[in-house]
Amino acid sequence: MACPLCAEDGGALIWRGERLRVIRAQEAGFPALYRVVWNAHVAEFSDLSAAERAHCMESVTVVEQVLREHLAPTKVNIAALGNMVPHLHWHVIARFGWDSHFPSPVWAPAQRPSPAAQEDAVRALLPGLEAALRLRLAELPLP
Numbered sequence: 001m002a003c004p005l006c007a008e009d010g011g012a013l014i015w016r017g018e019r020l021r022v023i024r025a026q027e028a029g030f031p032a033l034y035r036v037v038w039n040a041h042v043a044e045f046s047d048l049s050a051a052e053r054a055h056c057m058e059s060v061t062v063v064e065q066v067l068r069e070h071l072a073p074t075k076v077n078i079a080a081l082g083n084m085v086p087h088l089h090w091h092v093i094a095r096f097g098w099d100s101h102f103p104s105p106v107w108a109p110a111q112r113p114s115p116a117a118q119e120d121a122v123r124a125l126l127p128g129l130e131a132a133l134r135l136r137l138a139e140l141p142l143p
Contacts (some may be wrong), residue, residue, distance in 0.1 A: 005087035006041050017135045018142060019052065022058055022133060024126070025091075029114040030106055031093035031122045032071055034130075036060050043086040051143030056090070060138045063092040070129040071122060074102065094122070 005009065009047070011023035013032070025033045036059050045053060064076045073094035080090045095102055098118050100110040 002088050003041055003085070005037055005085055005089060010035060010037055010089070014130050015137045017059075017137060017140075019055060022059070022063060022137060024130070026047060029100045029110070029119070030093060031119050031126065032067060032073070033106070034063050034092045036063060036068070036090040036092060039089040042088045043082065045080060045088060047088070049143070050092045055140065055143045056088075058140055060090045060092055063133065063139065066129055066133050067092065067135060070125055070132065076111070077106070096122075 009021060011025040014024055015065050016039075016139065018039075020039055021037050023035050023037060025035055036056065038056065045056070048056060059081045060078060062076065067073060067076055071094050074097045075095045077083045077093040077095055078090060079093075080088070082089065093106060095106075096118065098115050100112055100114040101108055104111060104112070
């Protein structure tokens, strides 16, 4: 079976480095859902060397920090599931007390309608957030 994360970026490409890329996923109700995707096809985090694992997690940390600095979310969720797409990627998701699923996971049933005005306010902040992401990720040393 063809891997969709090998065939395409997997969302709106924000930054691509030699080892990994950061994309913004197009998920209804979650305007600040990002993924850190390892460029080479590996299924598990333990497939990486120790130095590559450190680089990957530092990249995840940068995405979380920038989300917190620019959006002040209620919580940031980080997950690496890969059940549907067995290609190493981390979900980094800004969550807000007003989002349609909060406090449940984004994959649970919605608890209320999505608040369009709040989502639009978050979307308006994404260009600045993504510019900061590009700068911070480019500064990370390679393993």
